[in-house]
Amino acid sequence: MTLLEFASGPGLQWALWIFVFGITWRVVGAVFLLARKDLSKPRHRNTVRAGLGAVLSRSTPAHAFEKKIRFQHFTGYAWHFALFISVLFFAPHILFFKSVLGFSWPHLPNTIIMVTAIIATAVLIALLVRRATHPVQRFISNADDYISIFVVLVPLVTGILAFAHFGARYETLLAIHLLSVEAMMIWFPFGKLMHTIMTMPARFQAGTAFGRRGVKA
Amino acid sequence: MRNDQFLGEYLRMQGVSRRGFLKFCSATASLMALPPSAVGQVAEALATARRPSVIWLSFQECTGCTESLTRSHAPTVESLIFDAISLDYHHTLQAASGYGAEEARMAAMEENAGKYLLVVDGSIPLGNPGFSTIAGISNLDMLKETAENAFAIIAVGTCAAFGGLPRANPNPTGAVSVSDIITDKPIINVSGCPPIPVVITGVLAHFLTFGTIPELDALGRPAAFFGQNIHDRCYRRPFYERGQFAETFDDEGARKGWCLYKLGCKGPTTYNACATLKWNGGTSFPIQSGHGCLGCSEPNFWDKGGFYDPLSAGMWGSRDALLGAAAAGAALGVGSALAARSRKKKAQAAEEV
Numbered sequence: 001m002t003l004l005e006f007a008s009g010p011g012l013q014w015a016l017w018i019f020v021f022g023i024t025w026r027v028v029g030a031v032f033l034l035a036r037k038d039l040s041k042p043r044h045r046n047t048v049r050a051g052l053g054a055v056l057s058r059s060t061p062a063h064a065f066e067k068k069i070r071f072q073h074f075t076g077y078a079w080h081f082a083l084f085i086s087v088l089f090f091a092p093h094i095l096f097f098k099s100v101l102g103f104s105w106p107h108l109p110n111t112i113i114m115v116t117a118i119i120a121t122a123v124l125i126a127l128l129v130r131r132a133t134h135p136v137q138r139f140i141s142n143a144d145d146y147i148s149i150f151v152v153l154v155p156l157v158t159g160i161l162a163f164a165h166f167g168a169r170y171e172t173l174l175a176i177h178l179l180s181v182e183a184m185m186i187w188f189p190f191g192k193l194m195h196t197i198m199t200m201p202a203r204f205q206a207g208t209a210f211g212r213r214g215v216k217a
Numbered sequence: 218m219r220n221d222q223f224l225g226e227y228l229r230m231q232g233v234s235r236r237g238f239l240k241f242c243s244a245t246a247s248l249m250a251l252p253p254s255a256v257g258q259v260a261e262a263l264a265t266a267r268r269p270s271v272i273w274l275s276f277q278e279c280t281g282c283t284e285s286l287t288r289s290h291a292p293t294v295e296s297l298i299f300d301a302i303s304l305d306y307h308h309t310l311q312a313a314s315g316y317g318a319e320e321a322r323m324a325a326m327e328e329n330a331g332k333y334l335l336v337v338d339g340s341i342p343l344g345n346p347g348f349s350t351i352a353g354i355s356n357l358d359m360l361k362e363t364a365e366n367a368f369a370i371i372a373v374g375t376c377a378a379f380g381g382l383p384r385a386n387p388n389p390t391g392a393v394s395v396s397d398i399i400t401d402k403p404i405i406n407v408s409g410c411p412p413i414p415v416v417i418t419g420v421l422a423h424f425l426t427f428g429t430i431p432e433l434d435a436l437g438r439p440a441a442f443f444g445q446n447i448h449d450r451c452y453r454r455p456f457y458e459r460g461q462f463a464e465t466f467d468d469e470g471a472r473k474g475w476c477l478y479k480l481g482c483k484g485p486t487t488y489n490a491c492a493t494l495k496w497n498g499g500t501s502f503p504i505q506s507g508h509g510c511l512g513c514s515e516p517n518f519w520d521k522g523g524f525y526d527p528l529s530a531g532m533w534g535s536r537d538a539l540l541g542a543a544a545a546g547a548a549l550g551v552g553s554a555l556a557a558r559s560r561k562k563k564a565q566a567a568e569e570v
Binding site for chain 1: 446448449457458459460462478479485486516517521522526527528529530531532533534536538539542543544545546547549550551553554555557558
């Protein structure tokens with residue numbers, strides 16, 4: 001069995017199983033923790049609106065901190081935007097998603113994907129350097145932060161190299177790219193990458209809880 | 218051609234002009250990745266080469282490799298070069314049969330010990346010697362016997378090079394490649410199902426020219442022919458870059474000749490010279506004819522997922538297995554939440570006490 005055969009066969013199978021198992025475990029566990037009746041009398045009935053309000057308000061910088069977190073804020077958006085385009089609109093990726101999900105969507109030309117992938121990589125490296133050098137960020141970072149960045153950065157770099165056929169034979173680069181994606185999928189449910197799924201529901205939940213108590217979020 | 222006759226002399230007798238011969242030498246030098254200055258040396262070496270003895274053994278195969286070589290197109294300089302070897306044994310092509318044929322093989326082995334080339338097409342079954350025999354001799358025994366005094370072995374076709382179709386899961390005959398059995402001789406893998414005729418003749422031309430085997434890649438294939446993948450040399454590559462794909466074999470994209478990646482083309486992971494040398498005298502190759510590359514020159518190509526599944530689809534298993542993983546995750550999630558609540562209740566109760 002070649003490295004590519006392993007990466008696109010058993011490696012991918014195990015990574016997907018762990019990915020699906022881990023995510024379901026985390027999400028179902030969190031939902032079941034919530035499923036308790038709140039016996040207090042609500043101050044506001046429309047808690048959904050409050051929840052959505054919290055999702056929006058926490059997606060923009062708080063006015064008081066606007067200047068201080070401007071770099072973090074805009075690079076954060078640039079990184080996520082570029083990553084989503086690179087992952088979700090590259091034709092070979094869509095074909096993989098189609099094989100798993102059973103449906104597909106339009107793709108973008110490779111040139112655009114290459115540009116967004118390079119932007120995503122550059123921004124992530126900049127954020128990593130900042131995290132490692134900024135005193136406050138460094139203080140609040142732990143191994144989970146660095147591992148999470150690493151397992152996302154490696155698939156980006158190997159993806160670009162595989163696309164450009166640079167550095168090694170294509171199938172070797174593709175196998176390394178797949179293995180790095182699999183490492184990311186295995187780490188995903190157990191580290192901070194879980195924010196991909198948890199962030200928005202958590203903001204919504206916090207907003208509804210605040211709304212029920214009459215607190216402006 | 219007599220065994221003591223020079224190749225150049227023979228070609229002149231066959232009506233091949235000096236220009237035609239030099240053209241072939243240029244092409245051969247180019248294929249072997251030699252500089253233009255080497256063309257003269259190639260021409261001189263080929264013109265004064267004596268034909269080597271070649272023994273061709275066909276094991277578990279479909280005769281496609283022989284068909285490819287002999288029926289691909291009208292006789293050309295390449296095929297004359299092929300004529301110019303002394304093909305002393307080939308049970309599909311030779312007139313002799315039975316005991317006489319085997320005698321010819323034994324005689325060639327004895328007369329040219331240490332100098333003859335052994336060409337093998339087809340895989341070797343290890344499951345049972347009776348699965349494939351020639352003149353009552355098992356493929357395994359015949360290969361070992363004939364390889365013993367060979368100068369080098371050319372494994373023609375993916376079956377001989379990597380086990381090929383007979384080795385496909387579940388490999389009922391226990392098929393293996395030549396290199397799985399012979400480990401003490403130089404082996405040149407000319408893979409493909411079938412291989413490109415010019416590649417076979419190119420390897421022979423290299424042997425005639427230099428008396429050595431060509432530079433090989435990690436899979437034992439001549440690097441000059443298998444050094445680049447189909448995708449990198451494909452004329453449809455610009456469509457891939459622009460994201461223009463044929464979605465079906467008869468849609469607008471297919472008619473416009475767009476990239477066949479979505480239809481399962483394995484060009485990006487397949488190393489062969491199809492996109493440059495092409496087939497039938499350089500007329501076309503599968504992708505040019507509208508069908509994706511099957512990856513036939515790569516090991517285990519038959520077991521790498523569906524021919525029409527895109528390369529990036531992956532062999533990730535079944536949706537049922539994923540649903541099972543999700544169910545197990547959900548069960549653990551519920552269990553974790555209940556355990557957490559229980560712990561919390563106990564802690565509260567302890568506080569109240």
